[in-house]
Amino acid sequence: MDTAVNTSRIDKLRWMMVIAMILVGMTSAYVNAISAYIGPFAEKGWDSTIIVIAFSVMTFMSLPGSIVGGALKARFGNKMVLKVGGLGFALTCVATVFITSPWAYVVLMGGVAPFFVYCVYVIQMANIGELFPDKAGLATGLFVAGVGIASALILPLTEWLTRVMDVMYGIGLSGVVYGGFTVLIGFIMIDAPEGYRPQGWTPQEYEIIDEERAEISDSNRDINWAKMMIRPAFWMVYIGEVCFGVLSSGLYSNFIGMVSGLLGVSDSTAAWLYSLFTLVMGGSGILLGYISDRLFGPTKSLALCCLLTAIAIGVFLATGGNSYVLFIAFIVIAGTALGAMQALTPNIMMMAWGNKYFGINYGIMLTTLTVGSFIGPQLAVRVSMLQFLGVSGIVMAVAAALIFISTMFLNKDLGKKVF
Template sequence: MKKNRWIILIASMIINMCIGSAYAWSVFQNPLISLFGWSTTDTSLAFTLSLSLVPVAMISAGKIQDRYGPKFVTMAGGLVFGIGLFLTSRITTLMGLYLSYGLLGGFGIGMIYTCMVGNTIKWFPDKKGLAGGLIAMGFGLGAIVFAPLGVNLIHQFGVLNTFAIFGVVFSLIIIMASCFLDAPHKMTSTSSTVVDHSLSAQAMIKKPQFYLLWILYAIGCIGGLMIIGHASPIVQSKVGLSSQEAAFIVSFLGLSNSLGRVFWGSVSDRFGRLVTLTTTYVVAASCLLALSLLSSLPIVVMAIGGIALCFGGYLGIMPSICAECFGSKHMGINYGLLFTAYGVAAFVGPRLASFIRDMNAGSYDLAFGVVMGLNILGLFIAGWMLLDSLKKSKPMSVNPA
């Protein structure tokens, strides 16, 4: 188990990097607009649809993965994802884009992601935070790795042919890497603090704790996705950078997002999940306060980097919290239900920032203040859960897992 689980982790990270290429959507958007003459709003809806389908697929595929293991579901997801990208290379209408990239692509991502998170957590009962963080980091690295590759391929072969190339290559990589996946036959742990409650999805949604965690997840993701979706115009408006200069800040944001998944996950293994989660809301609220009041370049860069770091942390920590609160047996479907908070945040965060900016002459300061208030609410909820857990001596919060 000690040897094989690391091979499974590496294979899972490679697979997640492939589906993480979805975060490189901005590389494809403008070429599609230039080719077909579509509006930015209409074209970007494909990306929104793709993100919104991820938690839906996670719930349905997660149940199958929990019962039959990750290999078959991941291979099927790789085919669906690859076919979606390949069919995107044949589109001529917006509806075709929505069905191929949005529907098939998003559903394939969800099928795969639930297996990567749910199965890996089961293999690492003693290092849930580290394993969850590395898996989440693999997804985050997808955009960093494949965005520049996509730019080069678009320049050489055109945007539609690039979709075809990615579709074929990603399907092959995912299917081959899936051969190394397997579910643990016996749930063991080297840590005496790990307890597997093994609640079904029906039992989980009856627990108030599920809804509190859902709210915390949504709050954290709203701020992170707001910054990710508006990073370039934010730094341009706050400190007067050009679009080319702002692109470097966006790359830094992606790196912070990826590193945050491993950093906070590892910290939670050492100091406890809720202690770490509470800390992220303090950091995020402080960074949002700095963004709303200050305009110097170093502070703005550090602030958006801090928010991205915390956003990555939520994606790295929440799988571990889900496993420790509700057990690992039904991790696939349970985390899929919790992950719907991300889907809601994907709609709310960027649109909230756009609405407030349009109502305030292009300024994001009020948006920062509103989301800071949400993070303060998250701080109180997480702090209350931490104190309640300390009173009850729950291992999730009192001791590192």
């Protein structure tokens, strides 16, 4: 009886919890606003090539952040993760107000703050998977959409703050607000109990292609990081995600500067174009999550988005690389692809390797952003926008091929046509 009552309560409140987790996701949106700081930091005499190192470092923090967040959740629950992560993020941003060196910025906002962000963010992705076993793609897409909308709103706000107050005070003020949201939500969050199933839902049946493998996967759905990393499918998805990392980190790190130089628009206009990019990236998560749940599955949907991005880049470059309309089209398609990556990658991992070890497994997958961000931001500040797009078109075509091929290997591992 108690279990039934608890299930009914979670069924009613789980969508509200997604909204709460979106507010938590604002911290991750904030750390991606680094491109708004390049100009103000340059006025301080700080080298932009040092500043973008912060973006590379912050993606590396996904692994330790995921490990610590997972350990905290296992021992104290998700509420404690939210409280510790939010407080740590806020205090780090406040400490940033007092720094005078670009390398100190790299340490605090590239290392410490993202550590707390990933402690929180990855665990919320796992929580969504546990709360929505029946609608994982849609729920994850909604979460990504909310964070994307937050990103769309945060960059112009951040850019405005750099004009009305000292950039360091703007960082501190914003950090207190976003970190405070996270701590507050730590008091109201609901976690799904182990084995939770919404009332009236039964897991989908898939076509068996290898009975022995299917029996093994059914008896042990949870694969730890060591077993995951010896599977070819993992490395195909991993390398595909690295390709995403090159494109996304390069755009995040210096979007305003590159677009201003390419199209001859003001920094404010470039900031709004970035908002369009992040808005599409977020909104597409809902659509792609639904399409994945209902039609193609996560791997094929993601591969298709990669292919369309490569084609969009090719068309833009082939027509001279100066069309405002075609650039907006590229933004829309690339934003859709990156939204698909954020919404569908967690689903791929939970469907293939289970929920139990998702924190550490997803943390390992997020290191793809680290690898990609060692290439993307440095490339973005050293070459022209056209050259950067040319490289990005090639890597997105590679991503499309690898992720599509991974479908066959994932199904083989599971012994059934899950993907």
